[in-house]
Amino acid sequence: MARRRILKIKVQIYCGDEIAMGPGKADLLEAIGEHGSISAAGRAMDMSYRRAWLLVDAMNRCWETPLVHTAPGRAPGSGARLTEMGEDVLQLYRSLQASLQKASRADEYDRLTRMLLAEPRESQKV
Template identity: 55%
Template structure:
């Protein structure tokens, strides 16, 4: 998300991996809409394998599963975002909104006041040896 010239990317770490970030939040929303992990991947332009790996990583990084698969045929097959997954998604989206409020801070205003609109056209300087 952008706040003026500031790009905010809220990512939650779990060990060396990412438990949640903007892409995984979008994936959860797509799974909720499509009721299918593969359908969500198609909607987001992601490979089936990549989608499954992201879901697996999310499920392993939180106290409870965010997504569960439903085996069988008919209406009850596919995947769904669990109630816990909905809580995680809502909390993440709320944290994004709170993080965007940095744009209201005095430190942000001072920093933006020192920023140019575009980089100078100066040639890069050679590093001193």
């Protein structure tokens, strides 16, 4: 069975050596917005709390202001929510992804896929 050739454009925004935003971090922001908690967002994404917290910490350190506001405890107002900056960054990132997705349907992509093999050769020697 012939494999489908795919152009995958993955946007990663760097802050120094740290990834400030990428597809997984955007997904995590959306999950935090939906669930109101880092731990619940992590569970929804099958991710440990520690991993989710580390990703949030990295994002919060990379932007002018934090993307996620956290309030510990079980009282009203506790949990996590996206800040205005977090909502803006997420919306802009998703918009950029959509724009680049359009590029994957461009004529250049069609031309490249016609030149691309379905599978790599066993050897470089032709």
